Amino acid sequence: xxxxxxxxxxxPQAMPGKRAPAERRRxxxxxxxxxxxxxxxxQAARCSQCGVPFCQVHCPLHNNxxxxxxxxxxxxxxxxxxxxxxxxxxxxxxxxxxxxxxLCEGNCVIEKGFDSVTIGSVEKFITDTAWEQGWVxxxxxxxxxxxxxGIVGAGPAGLAAAEQLRRKGYQVxxxxxxxxxxxxxxxGIPNFKLEKEIVQRREKLLRESKVTFHLECDVGRxxxxxxxxxxxxxxxxxxxxxxxRDIAAxxxxxxxxxxxxxxxxxxxxxxxxxxxxxxxxxxxxAKGKHVVVVGGxxxxxxxxxxxxxxxxxxxxxxxxRDRANMPGSQREVKHAExxxxxxxxxxxxxxxxxxxxxxHVRSVRIHLGMPDASGRQTPQEIANSHVNVEADLVLxxxxxxxxxxxxxxxxxxxGITGWGTLKIDWRSMMTSLDGVFAAGDIVRGASLVVWAVxxxxxxxxxxxxxxxxxxxxxxxxxxx
Ligand code: FAD
Ligand code: SF4
Ligand code: SF4
Numbered sequence: 038x039x040x041x042x043x044x045x046x047x048x049p050q051a052m053p054g055k056r057a058p059a060e061r062r063r064x065x066x067x068x069x070x071x072x073x074x075x076x077x078x079x080q081a082a083r084c085s086q087c088g089v090p091f092c093q094v095h096c097p098l099h100n101n102x103x104x105x106x107x108x109x110x111x112x113x114x115x116x117x118x119x120x121x122x123x124x125x126x127x128x129x130x131x132x133x134x135x136x137x138x139x140l141c142e143g144n145c146v147i148e149k150g151f152d153s154v155t156i157g158s159v160e161k162f163i164t165d166t167a168w169e170q171g172w173v174x175x176x177x178x179x180x181x182x183x184x185x186x187g188i189v190g191a192g193p194a195g196l197a198a199a200e201q202l203r204r205k206g207y208q209v210x211x212x213x214x215x216x217x218x219x220x221x222x223x224x225g226i227p228n229f230k231l232e233k234e235i236v237q238r239r240e241k242l243l244r245e246s247k248v249t250f251h252l253e254c255d256v257g258r259x260x261x262x263x264x265x266x267x268x269x270x271x272x273x274x275x276x277x278x279x280x281x282r283d284i285a286a287x288x289x290x291x292x293x294x295x296x297x298x299x300x301x302x303x304x305x306x307x308x309x310x311x312x313x314x315x316x317x318x319x320x321x322x323a324k325g326k327h328v329v330v331v332g333g334x335x336x337x338x339x340x341x342x343x344x345x346x347x348x349x350x351x352x353x354x355x356x357x358r359d360r361a362n363m364p365g366s367q368r369e370v371k372h373a374e375x376x377x378x379x380x381x382x383x384x385x386x387x388x389x390x391x392x393x394x395x396x397h398v399r400s401v402r403i404h405l406g407m408p409d410a411s412g413r414q415t416p417q418e419i420a421n422s423h424v425n426v427e428a429d430l431v432l433x434x435x436x437x438x439x440x441x442x443x444x445x446x447x448x449x450x451x452g453i454t455g456w457g458t459l460k461i462d463w464r465s466m467m468t469s470l471d472g473v474f475a476a477g478d479i480v481r482g483a484s485l486v487v488w489a490v491x492x493x494x495x496x497x498x499x500x501x502x503x504x505x506x507x508x509x510x511x512x513x514x515x516x517x
Contacts, residue, residue, distance in 0.1 A: 041110050045083040050152035051076065053162075058375040062345050065228040065308055067133070068372065069158070074112070077162040081109035084154045085147055092156055095144040097491045098124050098131075102141060102156055109159055118167040121160060126197040126494065127239060129168070130222065131487050132161030133231050136335075136366035140487070168238065175245035178206035184504050185210065187269035189256045192220020193486045194477025195275035196239065197493030198500075199248045205501055209248045210269070214255035217309075218243075220277055222486065224302045227339050229346070233309060257445040266472060270507070271500045274442070274459060274468070274475040275493065278483050282435040284331065288389030295321060297336045297434035304343050323349040327427045329398050330354045331386055332434030333363035334483075338370065340432045341378040352378045353426060357385040357403050357416045381426070385416065389431065397425040437483045458482050466492075466499040474500055 054070040061068050084106040092102045101120050108117035121128045137143065137157040145153035167173050185208035188195045199209045217223050218240040222231060254260060265272050281296040283289065303321040306313045315321040323344035330340045333356035344352045356363055359382045360370065383403040390397040402422035405414035439457040443449050452460040452469035459468055459475040466474045476492035478484055
């Protein structure tokens with residue numbers, strides 16, 4: 038083992054510099070600076086090079102973390118990049134937005150009492166350096182293949198699959214109903230977590246690698262799944278989940294109450310320079326308002342922090358469970374608190390009050406009861422515990438469900454699960470339709486970018502096996 042490793046005893050954990058909350062509140066730029074090269078090496082050298090690296094086990098991509106930490110500690114960043122990019126199509130994106138506290142870093146088994154290695158920040162540093170140095174190059178497949186694959190959805194699952202398939206020489210066309218590439222990376226996740234240029238340079242690279250994009254093409258409306266099956270030798274559905282869950286409470290239809298993703302998309306579009314009527318009219322703009330966000334996941338955290346930056350008068354997050362039981366990343370909650378967001382734990386909305394528009398959220402306090410079948414404690418209302426929370430803008434961030442894809446795609450034989458997600462054979466990743474595969478949120482339900490990348494990569498492998506077997510079968514028939 039290199040001598041320079043195992044420095045966790047003498048070197049404390051240090052994240053890259055984080056901008057002060059007062060400054061962060063005023064703009065949408067990312068909140069962390071980049072490590073300087075020496076700092077990245079110093080932090081990477083804290084790794085104790087475990088024989089069984091639990092960080093790697095708990096990374097959905099099984100990134101070779103100890104090895105690229107060692108290379109970084111030794112200043113061999115080009116080799117670290119080679120290794121890191123071999124298992125992850127977007128290491129600089131995952132390094133920025135993975136909930137590391139629940140994945141790699143949360144399972145770093147550095148001696149008890151010492152903070153984990155800052156894996157995500159080193160991963161981001163390695164690939165940002167690779168981009169700066171011009172090491173990230175378009176794909177030039179060793180041989181071009183005749184077969185083509187159509188991908189529905191230009192989110193991380195579709196993009197990762199496209200890159201992997203191009204590497205093997207397939208002709209790849211991506212169809213997306215949005216006007217920009219990136220899915221939730223572009224229109225969901227705000228700039229302060231992931232600046233848009235980071236996604237856009239990936240799009241440029243894919244275009245230079247000869248991936249074709251058909252944007253503003255809504256599959257089901259502009260083109261049918263059956264047409265795509267005719268056009269391509271295989272189809273991958275990576276269309277994500279977009280049907281926002283609603284709150285069944287009186288007054289929920291009042292003006293001033295909006296779905297979280299509409300709000301975030303308007304803010305992201307405004308940031309990208311688009312003219313957004315609902316933003317300009319104030320309907321989806323928090324400026325000068327008392328904002329209440331209902332929910333406790335990543336989407337809720339992005340809403341509260343966006344509202345702060347838009348100049349809201351006050352921002353509150355209402356969540357029916359407690360801090361320990363929220364689905365969002367604890368790191369994000371901490372950022373939000375630093376930026377002035379107030380969390381009202383164990384509280385749920387019961388009705389929305391207001392004459393012509395919302396003015397208050399009438400809420401009830403919650404007690405967490407016995408665990409249910411999933412093991413989570415069931416929220417129970419506490420009698421006579423109502424509070425009215427002032428609100429001019431309420432954002433509903435309660436999660437997403439899939440659209441009715443068999444109906445949307447006019448494909449009644451497309452099998453779905455009880456949750457409405459696409460049913461696949463987990464070994465082949467194929468849906469109930471021959472040659473139609475699926476990956477990402479549309480299979481898992483709302484999940485994480487790193488899982489979408491993993492699924493996209495796996496699907497590309499399975500599509501390759503399917504097309505190879507098909508080509509061999511055709512050859513055998515021709516030879517008869
Ligand atoms: P998506 O990213 O949703 O992409 C699907 C694409 O398919 C979209 O571009 C869509 O326009 C297109 N599409 C859909 N239907 C059609 C159709 N009929 N025709 C053509 N195109 C279609 N994950 C993290 O790991 N970290 C985070 O910090 C994080 N923050 C998040 C914040 C928000 C607000 C949200 C909503 C999610 C967040 N996530 C986060 C989750 C993450 O963004 C998703 O898990 C991931 O983007 C899923 O990737 P995907 O490729 O499956 O789908
Ligand atoms: Fe950690 Fe995510 Fe990187 Fe895996 S991809 S090492 S989970 S930051
Ligand atoms: Fe290094 Fe922590 Fe991974 Fe062990 S678990 S190899 S100390 S990063």
